[in-house]
Amino acid sequence: MFTVKTNVRNYQTFGEFAEAFALSEDDLVITQSFLYEPFMKSEKLPCTFVMQDRYGGGEPSDEMINSILEEVKGKPFKRVVGVGGGTVIDISKLFVLKGLEDATDAFERRIPIVKEKRLVLVPTTCGTGSEVTNISIAEIKSRHTKMGLADDAILADDAVLIPELLRGLPFKFYAYSAIDALIHAMESYLSPKANVYTQLFSEKAIGMILNVFKGISQYGEEYRFDHFEAMLTASNFAGIAFGNAGVGAVHALSYPLGGGYHVPHGEANYQFLTAVFNVYYDKDPQGKICDLNEILAENLEIRKEELSGNPKIVYDILDRLLGKLAPKNPLRHYGMRPEETGEFTVSVLKTQQRLLANNYVPLSEEDIRKIYQSLY
Numbered sequence: 060m061f062t063v064k065t066n067v068r069n070y071q072t073f074g075e076f077a078e079a080f081a082l083s084e085d086d087l088v089i090t091q092s093f094l095y096e097p098f099m100k101s102e103k104l105p106c107t108f109v110m111q112d113r114y115g116g117g118e119p120s121d122e123m124i125n126s127i128l129e130e131v132k133g134k135p136f137k138r139v140v141g142v143g144g145g146t147v148i149d150i151s152k153l154f155v156l157k158g159l160e161d162a163t164d165a166f167e168r169r170i171p172i173v174k175e176k177r178l179v180l181v182p183t184t185c186g187t188g189s190e191v192t193n194i195s196i197a198e199i200k201s202r203h204t205k206m207g208l209a210d211d212a213i214l215a216d217d218a219v220l221i222p223e224l225l226r227g228l229p230f231k232f233y234a235y236s237a238i239d240a241l242i243h244a245m246e247s248y249l250s251p252k253a254n255v256y257t258q259l260f261s262e263k264a265i266g267m268i269l270n271v272f273k274g275i276s277q278y279g280e281e282y283r284f285d286h287f288e289a290m291l292t293a294s295n296f297a298g299i300a301f302g303n304a305g306v307g308a309v310h311a312l313s314y315p316l317g318g319g320y321h322v323p324h325g326e327a328n329y330q331f332l333t334a335v336f337n338v339y340y341d342k343d344p345q346g347k348i349c350d351l352n353e354i355l356a357e358n359l360e361i362r363k364e365e366l367s368g369n370p371k372i373v374y375d376i377l378d379r380l381l382g383k384l385a386p387k388n389p390l391r392h393y394g395m396r397p398e399e400t401g402e403f404t405v406s407v408l409k410t411q412q413r414l415l416a417n418n419y420v421p422l423s424e425e426d427i428r429k430i431y432q433s434l435y
């Protein structure tokens with residue numbers, strides 16, 4: 060019903076972590092310059108450091124991974140330490156694999172997926188939960204598509220939560236990544252693979268995230284600085300929930316927007332969240348979506364009478380709260396063309412069955428097209 064193979068650890072500073080893990084010349088640290096300069100440089104560590112941002116921006120790609128593989132070729136490191144956002148974490152996972160020379164070989168499983176090195180993941184955004192999941196996703200430019208590798212060989216041995224590392228994260232990135240964590244918690248709660256164990260983590264994550272969001276909406280963006288630990292923990296809880304139960308249609312429908320128009324993951328998901336849940340509710344208003352709505356209502360301070368009179372009010376109030384953190388945009392804002400509402404539908408049905416299998420209720424081609432049209 061439930062597995063967490065990764066040790067979860069927490070330190071207040073990067074220095075404390077470096078000391079506890081005895082970082083040495085045996086370690087390959089994959090990170091980004093804007094994190095290295097303020098948090099790691101002064102530690103004068105003997106590790107091999109790789110700055111991912113020197114190999115291209117945006118989401119991970121085969122080209123980015125291959126350039127780094129080339130750079131560290133022949134260096135006999137024993138442990139991989141990924142310190143960064145989703146891109147760094149997803150890239151780092153591949154560096155533990157035995158005999159990897161070309162990223163595409165792993166994604167297409169042309170080589171045996173065997174773990175050769177220890178993996179330590181330190182997330183510096185509060186959204187992906189990727190530090191506790193066995194999935195790495197990258198754009199395979201040579202194939203013009205995004206691919207995912209899901210295998211326990213790329214699970215981290217240790218996930219390390221260090222609140223101070225979130226300090227440099229601009230508010231916009233903070234907000235979108237935290238919204239992504241909320242989506243992980245909500246989607247995994249409704250997944251057919253969910254059970255009381257996974258729902259425990261989903262429910263707690265929803266409460267913690269909405270609590271911080273309410274604080275931000277009341278006191279402003281600065282409020283987040285005193286609540287990084289709560290948000291990192293909630294994101295980790297949501298990662299544990301979806302690592303076991305999966306995420307569904309919100310993630311599936313956002314794929315073409317992310318792939319085709321390079322909309323960052325959290326921002327793309329946000330566009331679809333309440334539209335998908337509205338359709339879910341219409342299609343099956345009797346099932347566990349009622350429990351989820353009650354959880355949302357309680358955390359959003361919606362009275363019981365209000366909820367029973369208009370159950371979908373939770374999605375409106377949620378939209379209003381999230382709207383205070385980040386704008387939700389019509390899909391055309393991202394450059395999407397009207398005919399793509401149909402094309403995206405076909406592509407999602409063809410390529411995202413892995414995620415669509417985790418839907419609360421099955422969505423038909425027409426349901427999906429209508430969601431795209433309503434958001435266009």
Ligand SMILES: [Fe+2]
Pocket residue numbers: 187239243310324328
């Ligand atoms: Fe996500």
